Amino acid sequence: MNIIIFGQPGIGKGSTSIRLSKKLNMPHIATGDILRDEAKKPNNKLKKFMDKGLLVPDNIVSETILKKITSKDCKKGFILDGFPRTPNQADLLEKNSVKFDAVINLEAPTEVIIERLSGRLICPKDNTIYHVTNIPPKKPGICDKCGSKLVKRKDDIPSVIKNRINVYIKDTKPILDFYGKKGIVKNIDGSKELEKVLDDILAVLK
Numbered sequence: 001m002n003i004i005i006f007g008q009p010g011i012g013k014g015s016t017s018i019r020l021s022k023k024l025n026m027p028h029i030a031t032g033d034i035l036r037d038e039a040k041k042p043n044n045k046l047k048k049f050m051d052k053g054l055l056v057p058d059n060i061v062s063e064t065i066l067k068k069i070t071s072k073d074c075k076k077g078f079i080l081d082g083f084p085r086t087p088n089q090a091d092l093l094e095k096n097s098v099k100f101d102a103v104i105n106l107e108a109p110t111e112v113i114i115e116r117l118s119g120r121l122i123c124p125k126d127n128t129i130y131h132v133t134n135i136p137p138k139k140p141g142i143c144d145k146c147g148s149k150l151v152k153r154k155d156d157i158p159s160v161i162k163n164r165i166n167v168y169i170k171d172t173k174p175i176l177d178f179y180g181k182k183g184i185v186k187n188i189d190g191s192k193e194l195e196k197v198l199d200d201i202l203a204v205l206k
């Protein structure tokens with residue numbers, strides 16, 4: 001089973017995908033994490049796009065993701081988070097005969113998105129996602145897994161959030177029509193608690 005986790009920035013694609021990946025025992029391909037790790041390298045050219053909330057050019061991201069999802073690890077299925085994000089990226093998957101069983105479209109009102117983004121913290125070392133109230137670490141400001149000091153993502157500031165939402169509306173949301181025509185889009189209320197969202201996803205995947 002191949003699944004895309006879709007939705008606007010801050011809806012909880014990452015937190016949902018990680019948990020779903022554990023429940024279904026399927027690899028989670030987190031495009032944003034892969035690019036953030038790449039951007040940590042000195043003089044990396046991705047940083048200037050990501051810090052502004054802009055998409056990294058298709059040619060850079062597509063090759064990396066295609067390589068991952070066609071690898072041996074993903075043979076039995078995978079959860080794709082943050083890809084495709086442009087019609088070109090969706091075309092590339094089609095051209096390479098990568099088929100999907102479901103596109104899980106997480107939806108929530110803007111107030112919920114803003115609240116989630118403003119409270120989000122991330123571990124700079126292992127990319128674990130926290131939220132000050134919804135997914136708090138055991139020790140405030142410290143990663144449960146590796147003990148690193150949690151940080152706010154550089155693109156989780158109001159001016160950049162605005163760019164990311166605009167990019168989503170202009171470049172990413174139109175892809176839903178493409179998958180909608182295939183009849184595989186499953187709309188899920190992403191404003192519920194994480195465990196309830198997971199139950200709803202598992203129910204539509206049955």
Ligand code: AMP
Pocket residue numbers: 009031032033035049050051053054055056057058061081082083084085086089155164
């Ligand atoms: P995310 O962690 O999914 O919110 O992604 C963080 C940032 O990584 C985005 O704002 C983009 O700059 C970049 N990014 C993630 N996925 C893609 C993609 N499919 N195509 C281009 N850029 C991407």
